[in-house]
Amino acid sequence: MLKLRGGIAAIAFICLSGSGHAADPLAVGRQMLAEDNPGDLWVLRGEKLFHEKRGPKQASLEKCDFGLGPGKVEGAYAQLPRYFSDTDKVQDLESRLLTCMVELQGFKREDIVKNRFGNLDRMSDMEALVSFIGSKSNGLKMSVSLSQQKEYDMYKAGEYIFYRRNGPLDFSCATCHTENGKRIRLQDLPNMTDPRQMQAVVATAWPAYRGTQSTVRTMQHRLFDCNWQMRLPDLGYASDMSVALTTYLNRSGNGGVIDLPGVRR
């Protein structure tokens, strides 16, 4: 009898796990990647770059303030975007890094922007730095807060832009991301108006290692790529529009436990 029960349990288990894979045929590969995440290499490279004296001013990023004090990266990403008084702007991680690389290290803004996205021939310092700093919030909850007027403005502008239809295909972010269980071809689309789903999203993206692109991509890249699919022009790197959307979305994911970099298709 015991044996029989065990057998039934085993069959039930097989059926359950089987149906799980049928619903998400890519789950096995995704799990394998998550267990052995190539993104960890970007974290290591980012850590090295962070402490290295670089640029015309031969300075490290150890004096860069990500909102919690100069050089303090632990927990910084979990509270971004936020307002910075020195720039009088709300900034996400990438626009803040851009500020520090220009101001502290003396790099030219246009050079960093040109190399913002890596490819197989050339790695991006930005993608590595974002991986490192993002990973320094692992285990913490996303907690974007609004207190400054410019933070409120950013959040509301982000929400407005999320629903704003434009381009030859009349798309907004909302076209694809306001219903449950939707897909573009086989690609699952999170419902970004559901806090639970947003918590899951912000937990592992972005930065995340993209298997199809063999590199870690950042939030700025994700938004740039969405714009491309929407038939809009190249979204300006670290533009206010990109930071507004990031503020709206990250805050919608408040409470999600961060585990970066994630892994994506």
Add this chain to the structure above:
Amino acid sequence: MQTIKIALLCTPVLVALGCASYPDQPTTRNIAEKMVSEAYPGMPPVLVKRSGQDRSQQICSKIGEMTLSQQEAAEVAQAARTSMQYPASGKLMGNWKVGAKLAYDGGGSRIRGGKVEKRKENGASCSNCHLLDPREVNAGNVGPSLAGYGAQRGNSEAIAKYTYEKIYDAWAYFPCSNMPRMGHSGHLTPEQISHVVAYLVDPQSPVNKK
């Protein structure tokens, strides 16, 4: 009296904090529209224009649970009606085989490095969002399944016309639906749309085979 006292006490605090709060709708719009207008530095103006909105797109950008008023819906539908154009040949049902290629082609008109991709014509991107051929696995579900579309509706002139108009500008029938106004925006030509119509309604099309 009590209220005045509280107000007097709170005012300096609020001023110090800058009375930070959510901006109202018109302010939000101004801030956000300025951001959009500055979001594409160095891009050719003709491409930046794509990020502008026509009147219908403005109406169809409701935030969250805000709903469309009847008047707004009528205005969007009217604009769609007015924009409708048909193939010079007058033939609304083209070649389903040409339509099949278009339906599974999700490319065309995308911009990278400030340049529009070079291509003979845009794809119709149907399968990104719709199931068409019931045997196709790699189909999206943002839009309803169209498998068996013609088998269910027939291929009369009336059905062909409705289908054509639905692709040319879906907002004539469903104001502000997610369906892009494929013909209205010029993303597809009237001839291309007629081929997609054939792919949907022709009895020989895989869409209508079991």
